[in-house]
Amino acid sequence: MALIVHKYGGTSMGSTERIRNVAKRVAKWARAGHQMIVVPSAMSGETNRLLGLAKELQPAQITPSVMRELDAIAATGEQVSVGLLSIALQAEGLQAVSYAGWQLPIATDSSFTKARIQQIDDVRVRADLDAGKVVVITGFQGVDDSGNITTLGRGGSDTSAVAVAAAMKAAECLIYTDVDGVYTTDPRVVPEARRLATISFEEMLEMASLGSKVLQIRSVEFAGKYRVKLRVLSSFTDWDIDIDEEARSGTLITFEEEANMEQAVVSGIAFNRDEAKVTILGVPDKPGVAFRILGPVAEANIDVDVIIQNVSHDGKTDFSFTVHRNDYQRTLDLLKTQIAPATGAREVTGDARICKVSIVGIGMKSHVGVAATMFRILSEEGINIQMISTSEIKTSVVIDEKYMELAVRALHRAFELDGEPARV
Amino acid sequence: MALIVHKYGGTSMGSTERIRNVAKRVAKWARAGHQMIVVPSAMSGETNRLLGLAKELQPAQITPSVMRELDAIAATGEQVSVGLLSIALQAEGLQAVSYAGWQLPIATDSSFTKARIQQIDDVRVRADLDAGKVVVITGFQGVDDSGNITTLGRGGSDTSAVAVAAAMKAAECLIYTDVDGVYTTDPRVVPEARRLATISFEEMLEMASLGSKVLQIRSVEFAGKYRVKLRVLSSFTDWDIDIDEEARSGTLITFEEEANMEQAVVSGIAFNRDEAKVTILGVPDKPGVAFRILGPVAEANIDVDVIIQNVSHDGKTDFSFTVHRNDYQRTLDLLKTQIAPATGAREVTGDARICKVSIVGIGMKSHVGVAATMFRILSEEGINIQMISTSEIKTSVVIDEKYMELAVRALHRAFELDGEPARV
Numbered sequence: 001m002a003l004i005v006h007k008y009g010g011t012s013m014g015s016t017e018r019i020r021n022v023a024k025r026v027a028k029w030a031r032a033g034h035q036m037i038v039v040p041s042a043m044s045g046e047t048n049r050l051l052g053l054a055k056e057l058q059p060a061q062i063t064p065s066v067m068r069e070l071d072a073i074a075a076t077g078e079q080v081s082v083g084l085l086s087i088a089l090q091a092e093g094l095q096a097v098s099y100a101g102w103q104l105p106i107a108t109d110s111s112f113t114k115a116r117i118q119q120i121d122d123v124r125v126r127a128d129l130d131a132g133k134v135v136v137i138t139g140f141q142g143v144d145d146s147g148n149i150t151t152l153g154r155g156g157s158d159t160s161a162v163a164v165a166a167a168m169k170a171a172e173c174l175i176y177t178d179v180d181g182v183y184t185t186d187p188r189v190v191p192e193a194r195r196l197a198t199i200s201f202e203e204m205l206e207m208a209s210l211g212s213k214v215l216q217i218r219s220v221e222f223a224g225k226y227r228v229k230l231r232v233l234s235s236f237t238d239w240d241i242d243i244d245e246e247a248r249s250g251t252l253i254t255f256e257e258e259a260n261m262e263q264a265v266v267s268g269i270a271f272n273r274d275e276a277k278v279t280i281l282g283v284p285d286k287p288g289v290a291f292r293i294l295g296p297v298a299e300a301n302i303d304v305d306v307i308i309q310n311v312s313h314d315g316k317t318d319f320s321f322t323v324h325r326n327d328y329q330r331t332l333d334l335l336k337t338q339i340a341p342a343t344g345a346r347e348v349t350g351d352a353r354i355c356k357v358s359i360v361g362i363g364m365k366s367h368v369g370v371a372a373t374m375f376r377i378l379s380e381e382g383i384n385i386q387m388i389s390t391s392e393i394k395t396s397v398v399i400d401e402k403y404m405e406l407a408v409r410a411l412h413r414a415f416e417l418d419g420e421p422a423r424v
Numbered sequence: 425m426a427l428i429v430h431k432y433g434g435t436s437m438g439s440t441e442r443i444r445n446v447a448k449r450v451a452k453w454a455r456a457g458h459q460m461i462v463v464p465s466a467m468s469g470e471t472n473r474l475l476g477l478a479k480e481l482q483p484a485q486i487t488p489s490v491m492r493e494l495d496a497i498a499a500t501g502e503q504v505s506v507g508l509l510s511i512a513l514q515a516e517g518l519q520a521v522s523y524a525g526w527q528l529p530i531a532t533d534s535s536f537t538k539a540r541i542q543q544i545d546d547v548r549v550r551a552d553l554d555a556g557k558v559v560v561i562t563g564f565q566g567v568d569d570s571g572n573i574t575t576l577g578r579g580g581s582d583t584s585a586v587a588v589a590a591a592m593k594a595a596e597c598l599i600y601t602d603v604d605g606v607y608t609t610d611p612r613v614v615p616e617a618r619r620l621a622t623i624s625f626e627e628m629l630e631m632a633s634l635g636s637k638v639l640q641i642r643s644v645e646f647a648g649k650y651r652v653k654l655r656v657l658s659s660f661t662d663w664d665i666d667i668d669e670e671a672r673s674g675t676l677i678t679f680e681e682e683a684n685m686e687q688a689v690v691s692g693i694a695f696n697r698d699e700a701k702v703t704i705l706g707v708p709d710k711p712g713v714a715f716r717i718l719g720p721v722a723e724a725n726i727d728v729d730v731i732i733q734n735v736s737h738d739g740k741t742d743f744s745f746t747v748h749r750n751d752y753q754r755t756l757d758l759l760k761t762q763i764a765p766a767t768g769a770r771e772v773t774g775d776a777r778i779c780k781v782s783i784v785g786i787g788m789k790s791h792v793g794v795a796a797t798m799f800r801i802l803s804e805e806g807i808n809i810q811m812i813s814t815s816e817i818k819t820s821v822v823i824d825e826k827y828m829e830l831a832v833r834a835l836h837r838a839f840e841l842d843g844e845p846a847r848v
Contacts, residue, residue: 016480023481050504056440057447057508059515066514069522073507076500080474083497084481090490091483098493102526103571147527 001033002171003129007139007161010044011178012235013081016088023088025176025239026134030094032243035129037168039139039161040085042077050074067112071141071151075101078138078157086136095133099124101141101149106160108142108150115150117142117159117222120167137164155216162219166226173228174250175215176235181251182207182214184417185269190409192418196267198252203267206360206394220253227255265363265370266415269408270394273355273401275305276328277386279320280335282346285312292343293319293335300334302327306356306389306398316346320387322398328352354386355404358396359411371395377414383407426595427459427553431563431585434468435602436659437505440512447512449600449663450558454518456667459553461592463563463585464509466501474498491536495565495575499525502562502581510560519557523548525566525573530584532566532574539574541566541583541646544591561588579640586643590650597652598674599639600659605675606631606638608841609693613832616842620691622676627691630784630818644677651679689787689794690839693832694818697779697825699729700752701810703744704759706770709736716767717743717759724758726751730780730813730822740770744811746822752776778810779828782820783835795819801838807831 006029008022022040030036050073058066082098089096101108104124108115128135139157142150152159158175165173181195182204199207201224208217214232223230233250283289290309297304307321323331328350335348364370374395378385383406387398399407412418430453432446446464454460474497482490506522513520525532528548532539552559563581566574576583582599589597604619606628611617623631625648632641638656647654657674707713714733721728731745747755752774759772788794798819802809807830811822823831836842 016477019481053440053504053508054511057443057512057515059511059517063514065519065521066511069507069510069514072522072524073504076503079500079503080477080497083493084477086493087478087483087490088481090487090493091481093483095489097489098496100496100573149524 001035003035003037003168004029005037005039005161005165005168005170005173007039007157007173007175008041008235009157009175009177010041010046012176013040013042013085014044016084019081019084019088020091021239022085022176022235023092025235026089027092027094028239028243030134036134037125037129037164037170038085038134038136039157039164040078040081040136041139041157042081046077046080047074050077064112068148071112071115072149074151075138075141075149078140082136082138086134089134089136095131096136097128097133098136098138100138101160102143102147104137106137106142106163108144108152110144110146110148110150112148112150114153115142115144117152117163120163122167125164125168152218155219158216158219159222162222162226162228162230165228165230166222171229172231173223174231174233175219176233177214178234178236179214179232180234180237180249181232182253182268184267185408185412186271189271189405190269190412190418192412194417194419196251198254199267200362201253201255202393203360203362204253206358206391207268207270223253224255229254265367266359266361266417267363268360269411269415269417270358270360271355271404271408273404274325275322275354275356275398276325276331276350276352277320277322277354277398278328278331278335278348278350279318280340280343280345280348281318282316283319284344285315285317289317289343290319293339294321296334296339297321297323297331300330302331302334306387306396308387308389322354322356322387325352351386353401354398355401356396356398357404357407357411358394359415360394361415362393364395365392373414374411377410378407381406381410425457425459427461427592428453429461429463429585429589429592429594429597431463431581431597431599432465432659433581433601434465434470436600437464437466437509438468440508443505443508443512444515445663446509446600446659447516449659450513451516451518452663452667454558460558461549461553461588461594462509462558462560463581463588464502464505464560465563465581466505470501470504471498474501488536492572495536495539496573498575499562499565499573502564506560506562510558513558513560519555520560521552521557522560522562524562525584526571528561530561530566530587532568532576534568534570534572534574536572536574538577539566539568541576541587544587546591549588549592576642579643582640582643583646586646586650586652586654589652589654590646595653597647597654599643599654599656601638601656602658602660603638603656604658604661604673605656606677606692608691609832609836610695613695613829614693614836614842616836618841618843620675622678623691624786625677625679626817627784627786628677630782630815631692631694647677648679653678689791690783690785690841691787692784693835693839693841694782694784695779695828695832697828698749699746699778699780699822700749700755700774700776701744701746701778701822702752702755702759702772702774703742704764704767704769704772705742706740707743708768709739709741713741713767714743717763718745720758720763721745721747721755724754726755726758730811730820732811732813746778746780746811749776775810777825778822779825780820780822781828781831781835782818783839784818785839786817788819789816797838798835801834802831805830805834
């Protein structure tokens with residue numbers, strides 16, 4: 001018998017029929033002798049519907065007072081979900097009880113719409129589990145010191161589930177979603193992409209931050225911090241598949257170094273075409289130039305990803321960075337009208353039709369030449385590299401958007417990630 | 425400057441456009457210098473939608489554990505309403521803050537789906553009002569000692585509003601609804617029906633209990649107990665009508681004896697065709713016979729309204745009572761198969777095609793012959809009276825359903841209630 005946390009996404013909770021299937025799946029685990037906690041998201045579409053109503057009414061200025069109300073409104077989606085799931089579990093003959101974040105409480109800070117969990121009180125949950133009940137807890141939300149409802153931001157239910165698993169010292173946190181695990185790359189681009197049976201926490205963090213939207217990145221950080229054993233698996237298998245088979249399916253995110261040692265040098269290829277590149281040319285290379293360029297960008301609330309500064313020639317340097325494509329025009333305007341004049345730069349250029357391709361793998365730490373291999377493969381395909389950025393476990397390149405599929409497929413093959421697709 | 429409570433029904437909150445109008449109306453009152461508390465219902469249809477989802481999932485047996493979840497689910501409707509209204513008020517340039525029942529808290533007992541309010545903590549509300557904020561509070565719900573969400577039953581938001589007004593010692597509680605006040609009778613039956621400018625608390629209680637569904641009856645009881653000045657008025661006037669005119673519109677439910685003294689002997693005619701009559705004939709008239717008949721009826725959870733026992737002849741008596749029409753067949757079966765054999769009764773008869781017509785008026789206390797006048801009028805119209813039941817301020821008769829409109833119109837005219845319809 002183990003203490004297990006299940007998390008179900010909005011699609012899995014999308015109708016009463018699907019909620020009934022979730023209840024049957026949880027019941028299977030409970031009947032196998034496990035203590036069960038379930039963290040469901042709001043029914044799909046519900047959070048958007050609620051915030052859509054609010055948007056029709058809200059003032060131009062979204063003050064903290066308005067955000068407080070947005071959180072109270074949005075949090076109801078999960079409150080309905082936990083109630084419905086608890087009822088469905090009782091219809092399955094189990095004892096079940098639901099809690100909203102404030103009822104435990106799940107204590108957060110007061111940053112409405114993007115609050116962070118501070119502490120989870122486990123007293124009621126522990127007592128209910130001991131009494132043989134399945135405990136259903138709202139994702140996405142908590143309560144601050146003053147008793148205000150807060151939400152954790154989009155995808156926050158993943159974080160809630162991991163935080164509950166950490167607070168309860170659960171044996172494992174299973175994230176049921178509409179994909180059946182983490183893949184070596186996007187199977188829509190590379191049909192030969194394989195599901196990974198395991199991935200290290202650090203690799204998952206890079207994959208998530210690089211746009212593989214299987215898990216909210218904060219949930220992965222949380223799992224890393226509290227060493228929560230996390231598994232991503234499909235909620236679209238039949239609920240009555242063999243429980244041992246289900247427990248081994250999907251992708252396990254692991255913290256054990258041994259597991260990593262058996263892995264390939266490169267675990268996956270991530271890519272992202274949401275970015276645009278801007279370059280400011282011929283900037284006088286004086287101390288503080290990076291700050292004088294990026295300070296105003298940050299002030300304008302524009303997130304910057306890759307940053308490159310080349311060595312200088314004749315006391316001048318070129319400075320490039322990437323931003324989200326939605327911020328491209330605004331960034332370009334800012335550089336041209338304010339930053340270039342202020343820094344004495346010669347010229348500002350940009351390109352929105354780029355993409356970022358990354359190889360990710362914890363094995364890279366101890367294997368030299370992995371980045372070199374990447375560059376060689378791209379060169380053999382005739383793909384020009386515009387920017388390079390590296391970390392201990394990933395190497396990213398910025399290339400022309402039109403080469404994205406070609407680059408991803410070539411790298412996937414070169415690093416021997418092709419193979420039989422994993423059994424679903 | 426006064427402390428005013430506004431309550432808006434589900435229809436008034438039925439769309440973002442209507443919520444915006446509610447906000448404008450409240451803003452008008454706030455700008456006139458009043459401290460404002462608003463208690464809105466869930467958007468119309470929302471509670472039914474939520475409980476409909478739950479119904480698809482719930483087990484055959486509705487245990488308290490299931491009812492606990494039903495309350496948590498249903499309560500979200502009002503949580504959304506208060507958030508949206510608070511946002512709309514902020515868009516009007518006011519400061520506003522919303523609270524769910526558990527946040528104040530509004531303490532109730534633990535009777536899920538029909539909880540009763542025990543106490544309302546006014547600390548937060550008082551502080552917010554003093555800080556110049558409009559306070560928006562969920563109707564219909566509270567929280568019990570163990571931190572479970574409870575609801576007060578259908579129409580419970582009226583009771584919430586009155587309870588809040590009582591706790592805050594508000595100058596007046598205005599119930600905005602889809603009718604423009606309390607009428608001498610239903611204008612759909614008697615076009616000459618007049619809106620009453622005032623009605624006494626006791627009369628309102630009788631009118632409400634007799635099926636004039638303007639206010640939830642518990643809210644009227646609450647208002648009586650705590651002497652809350654209550655006004656029923658229309659939310660479908662333009663929001664920007666003159667505030668003094670609005671403050672005098674609708675019907676004021678009053679506790680002042682002076683006001684009553686000026687009133688007519690009969691204030692209104694109520695009627696109800698939701699009932700059915702059953703009679704058990706030739707019951708041996710022994711002590712305890714009423715209990716032996718009605719005990720099993722109560723045990724079967726059937727509500728009984730009018731009860732008549734005639735004087736006995738030859739040691740036998742006839743016993744009649746009315747039940748809701750939905751319970752008619754069940755009551756008849758119970759009488760025939762169990763109660764008649766057990767009591768040695770001769771026969772069981774029943775009639776579902778009856779109606780109850782009542783004259784209501786606090787003036788009846790001090791005016792003899794009012795009931796006699798009622799019986800004379802009905803006799804002149806050739807209407808046979810099947811049952812009679814009286815209280816200090818009302819006289820009810822049960823008659824054949826087909827005479828209902830005729831009886832109501834004749835009585836309305838005879839007691840001089842006809843007149844110019846009140847200005848809306």
